[in-house]
Amino acid sequence: MKKYDAIVIGAGNGGLFSALSLQKNGKKVLLLEKNRQPGGISTSFKKGRFEFDVNEQMLSNYGNLSHPGELYQLFEKFHLNEKVKTIACHDVFHLHVKDTQENFIFPKGQEAFIEQMEKYVPGSKEAMVTFFGLCEDVREAISHYPKEKPSDMDIFYQTYPNFVELAPYKVIPVLEKIHLPKKAIQILSSFWVFFGSFIEDISFIHFALLVDSYVTYGLEMLEYTSYDLSTLIAHEFLALGGEIRYSSCVDEILTSDQKVTGVKVGNEEFSAPYVVADISPAVVYGKMILKENVPSSSCQLSNERILGAREFRVFLGLNQSLEFAPMVHVIVPTLNQKVLHKNQNSIFPDVLMGVVKNNHDSSSILELGGYFFQDRFDRIVKKENYYALKEELASMMIDLWESVTHLSIKPFIEEIAIATPVTFARYTNHPDGTTYGYLAKGYDNLLPRLFTKDKERKISGLYFCGSFGNFLSGFSATYFSGSEVAKEILEEKE
Numbered sequence: 249m250k251k252y253d254a255i256v257i258g259a260g261n262g263g264l265f266s267a268l269s270l271q272k273n274g275k276k277v278l279l280l281e282k283n284r285q286p287g288g289i290s291t292s293f294k295k296g297r298f299e300f301d302v303n304e305q306m307l308s309n310y311g312n313l314s315h316p317g318e319l320y321q322l323f324e325k326f327h328l329n330e331k332v333k334t335i336a337c338h339d340v341f342h343l344h345v346k347d348t349q350e351n352f353i354f355p356k357g358q359e360a361f362i363e364q365m366e367k368y369v370p371g372s373k374e375a376m377v378t379f380f381g382l383c384e385d386v387r388e389a390i391s392h393y394p395k396e397k398p399s400d401m402d403i404f405y406q407t408y409p410n411f412v413e414l415a416p417y418k419v420i421p422v423l424e425k426i427h428l429p430k431k432a433i434q435i436l437s438s439f440w441v442f443f444g445s446f447i448e449d450i451s452f453i454h455f456a457l458l459v460d461s462y463v464t465y466g467l468e469m470l471e472y473t474s475y476d477l478s479t480l481i482a483h484e485f486l487a488l489g490g491e492i493r494y495s496s497c498v499d500e501i502l503t504s505d506q507k508v509t510g511v512k513v514g515n516e517e518f519s520a521p522y523v524v525a526d527i528s529p530a531v532v533y534g535k536m537i538l539k540e541n542v543p544s545s546s547c548q549l550s551n552e553r554i555l556g557a558r559e560f561r562v563f564l565g566l567n568q569s570l571e572f573a574p575m576v577h578v579i580v581p582t583l584n585q586k587v588l589h590k591n592q593n594s595i596f597p598d599v600l601m602g603v604v605k606n607n608h609d610s611s612s613i614l615e616l617g618g619y620f621f622q623d624r625f626d627r628i629v630k631k632e633n634y635y636a637l638k639e640e641l642a643s644m645m646i647d648l649w650e651s652v653t654h655l656s657i658k659p660f661i662e663e664i665a666i667a668t669p670v671t672f673a674r675y676t677n678h679p680d681g682t683t684y685g686y687l688a689k690g691y692d693n694l695l696p697r698l699f700t701k702d703k704e705r706k707i708s709g710l711y712f713c714g715s716f717g718n719f720l721s722g723f724s725a726t727y728f729s730g731s732e733v734a735k736e737i738l739e740e741k742e
């Protein structure tokens with residue numbers, strides 16, 4: 249049986265980064281991926297003359313050499329930035345509101361963002377300045393959290409009183425408390441549904457970190473595709489002596505006395521004291537570990553958590569360039585949050601995300617994404633109606649896009665492809681095809697997950713990363729989760 253220091257299951261963003269980080273620190277790592285290529289959702293496919301990125305290739309928290317975000321700094325440690333080419337998006341976001349036919353476009357940079365909000369909502373400036381001040385407090389506090397020395401906790405509490413006070417709150421109560429006018433609250437909170445959670449459920453701390461990084465560093469779109477980035481990371485891992493086996497679906501995680509001992513792929517066994525899973529805990533505990541070896545509390549926890557959004561995506565190759573590219577557009581039916589989320593699991597296709605990218609040959613790509621929550625998709629899809637339903641939903645999304653943005657696309661469609669939660673389930677093996685890990689909800693939010701992660705580990709040596717890890721979903725979050733898991737393993741080994 250071949251022996252390794254660590255085995256990583258799944259070459260999505262989280263898996264790739266944990267493998268790379270461990271290997272760079274001198275560990276002998278095996279990365280096992282069931283597909284024939286790295287990247288998981290961070291991949292691309294070709295149709296006609298278009299290469300569609302499954303992931304829209306939008307990097308947040310990245311910035312650039314002169315103004316590096318945290319992701320840029322993480323990549324710098326592995327000398328990746330020199331090989332990553334990005335294009336800065338014009339603006340941070342473009343929000344279209346269907347019922348009032350209003351459009352809100354926000355530039356990057358805190359000052360410009362605040363000025364723009366003041367134009368849309370006169371009298372919002374002071375509260376917006378307070379909001380970004382709180383965002384900075386949160387970022388500062390998180391980066392100084394005394395992980396290694398819990399005894400320093402008292403000093404931490406005294407140094408970051410705003411963080412401590414904000415920690416239990418959700419977004420809206422804090423925005424109300426700082427007297428941000430109602431319209432500004434609605435605008436600021438409507439854009440983020442593509443995080444895969446609802447604004448009423450997200451903690452203020454999580455929101456502050458996300459919005460602050462979007463506004464401060466803007467959005468960078470990869471010049472090539474996220475598949476190229478995934479391949480780059482895989483190559484760096486191989487160059488450091490790591491081993492990747494593609495078309496290798498891990499069937500079993502081997503454990504003994506509540507400790508990981510290795511994995512099984514078909515009839516082949518590999519041994520390691522650490523296994524990092526870039527996959528869902530429900531699959532790990534439900535299918536990959538012998539039932540009698542699964543701690544009941546781990547099983548219970550994975551069943552208690554609610555799966556995040558399931559994505560329905562339409563990829564359009566257009567034979568002409570589009571305005572506002574590269575740019576992320578979000579369409580919402582109304583700014584009224586109560587109406588918007590009255591029936592949380594039936595927002596499809598009223599809330600839509602569109603990403604526009606122009607190609608060098610005057611063609612363009614538009615990707616439209618809609619979201620299903622809970623069992624909404626399962627309830628409408630049947631074996632007999634699957635293909636017809638796909639077309640019907642795609643057509644609804646295209647109509648909605650055209651009617652709200654007034655950007656005509658139908659006459660220019662050269663290629664079209666559609667991915668449903670079924671497509672994502674087949675490609676990733678994630679339950680119900682969710683591509684957003686577990687929903688951040690109530691007390692099961694970013695901060696509690698980070699603080700309780702060690703207590704949650706009942707099988708020694710078994711770690712989770714990626715969108716089911718502790719940093720939740722998204723490009724940066726999943727890379728960071730991989731890197732953090734590697735750090736924890738290295739510290740534990742020492």
Ligand SMILES: Cc1cc2nc3c(=O)[nH]c(=O)nc-3n(C[C@H](O)[C@H](O)[C@H](O)COP(=O)(O)OP(=O)(O)OC[C@H]3O[C@@H](n4cnc5c(N)ncnc54)[C@H](O)[C@@H]3O)c2cc1C
Pocket residue numbers: 257258259260261262263280281282283286287288289290302303304305306307308496497498499526527559561617675676677678683684713714715716721722723724726
């Ligand atoms: C359509 C879409 C667009 C997005 N756009 C953006 C964006 O623009 N910006 C952004 O920040 N985020 C975006 N996201 C979110 C981001 O892409 C994801 O959070 C991230 O890519 C997920 O990475 P992951 O590490 O969780 O791995 P995943 O991509 O989920 O990959 C898991 C891997 O594990 C493998 N696997 C599963 N089971 C096994 C097994 N038994 N054995 C071996 N291998 C196995 C799978 O094949 C897969 O390769 C988007 C998500 C979607 C769905």
